[in-house]
Amino acid sequence: MLVLAYVGGRMIKRIIYIFVITILYSVFAIADTSDQKWMTKVELKKTGMHCADDVNCFNRYHPKIPMAAKANPGDFIILHTRDALDTEFRLDSTKDDLATVDLGLVHPMTGPVHINGAVRGDAIEVELIDIAPDEYGYTVIAPGFGFLRDVFPDPYIVNWRLTRVGAVSDGMPGVTVPYEAFPGSIGVLPGEEEVQKWKAREADLAAAKGVALGPSPGGAKPGHICGENGSHKDDCLRTIPPRENGGNMDVQQQQVGTKIIFPCFIDGCGLFSGDVHYAQGDGEVSGTAIEMGSVVTVRVKILPGQGKDMDMPVTVGNDQIIDMEPTRYYQTLGIPLKKKGEIPPSHAYLDSKKLANLTNVSEDLTISARHALLQMIDYLVKEHGLTKEQAYILCSVAVDLRVGQVVDVPNFIVSAVLNMDVFDKYRN
Numbered sequence: 017m018l019v020l021a022y023v024g025g026r027m028i029k030r031i032i033y034i035f036v037i038t039i040l041y042s043v044f045a046i047a048d049t050s051d052q053k054w055m056t057k058v059e060l061k062k063t064g065m066h067c068a069d070d071v072n073c074f075n076r077y078h079p080k081i082p083m084a085a086k087a088n089p090g091d092f093i094i095l096h097t098r099d100a101l102d103t104e105f106r107l108d109s110t111k112d113d114l115a116t117v118d119l120g121l122v123h124p125m126t127g128p129v130h131i132n133g134a135v136r137g138d139a140i141e142v143e144l145i146d147i148a149p150d151e152y153g154y155t156v157i158a159p160g161f162g163f164l165r166d167v168f169p170d171p172y173i174v175n176w177r178l179t180r181v182g183a184v185s186d187g188m189p190g191v192t193v194p195y196e197a198f199p200g201s202i203g204v205l206p207g208e209e210e211v212q213k214w215k216a217r218e219a220d221l222a223a224a225k226g227v228a229l230g231p232s233p234g235g236a237k238p239g240h241i242c243g244e245n246g247s248h249k250d251d252c253l254r255t256i257p258p259r260e261n262g263g264n265m266d267v268q269q270q271q272v273g274t275k276i277i278f279p280c281f282i283d284g285c286g287l288f289s290g291d292v293h294y295a296q297g298d299g300e301v302s303g304t305a306i307e308m309g310s311v312v313t314v315r316v317k318i319l320p321g322q323g324k325d326m327d328m329p330v331t332v333g334n335d336q337i338i339d340m341e342p343t344r345y346y347q348t349l350g351i352p353l354k355k356k357g358e359i360p361p362s363h364a365y366l367d368s369k370k371l372a373n374l375t376n377v378s379e380d381l382t383i384s385a386r387h388a389l390l391q392m393i394d395y396l397v398k399e400h401g402l403t404k405e406q407a408y409i410l411c412s413v414a415v416d417l418r419v420g421q422v423v424d425v426p427n428f429i430v431s432a433v434l435n436m437d438v439f440d441k442y443r444n
Contacts, residue, residue: 058087059094060126067102067124067237075102075124075235076242076252077261079207079282083130086284087316092145093287095126095312100200100291100304105154107175114156114171120235123201123255123264127288131316136207138280139323141332142287144272145313147197149178153294153308155409162303164389164408166361172405176294176306183294183306183413188406190440193295193413196340198270199312200293200305201255203262203329204278205286211251214259225365229254262329266305268296271340274333279323287316295413301389302412342435344442348395349420350388351427352377360386378426385417388432400439414438 060072067073072084087093099105102121105113134140157172159165174187182192206214215231222228233249236242242252258265262278270276278285289312296305354360356375362382363371377383392415396407411432420429436442 055092056088056090057092057094058085058129060084060096060129062096062098062126067098067121068235068239070098070124072096072126073098073124073237074128074242074288075121075237075255076231077206077255077263078211078241078248078252079205079286080241080248081128081205081238081286083128083284083286085127086130086132088132089134089316089318091315093129093314093316095129095289095314097126097199097290097292097310097312098124099154099309100124100307101156103154105152105173105175107152107177109154109173109175111171111173114158114173117158118235120232123291124237125201125255125288125290126312128205128286129288130284131287131318132284134280134285134318135283136280137321137324138285139277139319139326140204140280140285140287141275141277141317141319142202143275143315143317144199144270145315146311147199147272147292147313148311149180149195149197149292149294150309151178152176153178153183153306155302155304155306155413157302157405157408158304162408162412163299163301163362164386165303167390168302168405168408170405172409174406174409178294178306178308188402188410191410191438192440192443193306193438194435196268196271196295197310198268198272198293198296199289200266200291200296200307201262201264202270202276202289203265204280204288205282206253206259206261207281210260210281211253214253215251218257225367227365229256260326260328264291265329266293266296266300267331268293268298268340269333269337270331271333271336273336274331276329276331277319277322277326278329279326281323287314289314297412297414298416298418299385299389300412301415301417302408304412306413342433342437344436346392346395346434346436348388348391348432350384350386350391350430350432352380352383353387354383376426379422379428381419381422381428381430384428384430385432388417388430389415392432392434396434410434410438 292310294306
């Protein structure tokens with residue numbers, strides 16, 4: 017009996033010993049690789065359904081817009097962005113839903129972020145680290161907007177299901193658009209000097225009947241600065257045109273891995289991004305790409321004094337532009353030809369009777385691009401069975417307008433290049 021009690025006691029002690037060692041190991045053991053952290057992150061999340069409800073969102077430019085966050089050079093800045101139109105579109109949205117779009121809400125931007133140590137006259141190098149897509153995106157034809165707005169006056173929408181593999185849609189059967197995401201809008205806030213300069217030149221253009229959108233407080237955010245009763249409502253610039261501060265550049269080569277350099281117009285620069293595109297053709301001809309919400313991660317480096325001599329932002333990349341090239345393509349060529357009596361919308365403000373009477377225009381890239389694009393739409397309708405609206409949408413997300421030459425007068429060449437890999441029949 018004594019022997020059994022002794023053996024039993026030893027066993028109980030051993031069990032207790034093993035239990036204690038296990039607990040201590042779980043506390044002090046080296047964690048697995050997922051727990052190893054080295055990044056310093058500054059994250060701006062969405063705080064409401066729309067920009068109007070979000071303290072981290074704005075849709076006008078002015079140096080008095082307060083900073084949403086501060087970040088040091090080298091920090092990973094994570095921006096949760098909204099779609100370009102700040103809509104309530106869904107996978108089952110129809111063209112009738114375009115009537116709900118308020119263009120006063122364009123574009124909702126996430127930020128601005130104060131970059132510690134940056135001052136006016138510096139430049140910042142913004143490295144695109146990652147873009148995580150939402151599950152849904154859309155492309156629309158909005159009446160009165162787009163490159164061929166005279167040819168396509170009616171609303172239309174294609175709803176896309178998104179993954180990092182490709183975008184597909186019941187409204188575009190047999191098509192998979194590759195994932196080539198980039199920020200449609202990314203930039204820095206202007207200074208007071210820039211606001212007045214840009215406002216004046218755009219007012220001159222509007223006076224000449226050109227397309228120029230002046231300050232408009234309807235739907236403006238932040239409301240206390242840019243809204244109907246805002247302190248600077250007459251000086252808050254719209255986000256639609258790109259300017260020296262970047263903004264709505266819509267340059268698809270600004271892919272993950274590239275670095276975009278911006279001049280700083282205010283201390284802290286005021287970095288922002290939004291209007292992220294899942295994919296876009298060079299031209300974004302319908303007026304929209306595959307528009308989506310996203311999570312954008314960037315990292316910033318200050319370039320002291322280098323902003324003073326910059327006219328516009330620049331992009332520095334490596335093989336990203338090569339990776340985007342199609343493995344097979346179809347190309348149409350355009351020269352500046354038009355119908356007699358026709359005045360394209362882009363030229364209407366010139367009030368030129370001389371232009372109306374011409375069928376061959378001299379040294380005009382815009383009319384050459386129009387000529388190439390109309391041929392591409394005809395090809396997609398005749399050879400691939402798309403409707404004209406589907407063809408126009410596909411051109412907006414997967415056809416690149418490229419300048420061929422600007423010397424062979426009078427006929428400058430612009431080509432339209434279709435990535436044939438978007439058709440499933442050529443891929444699978």
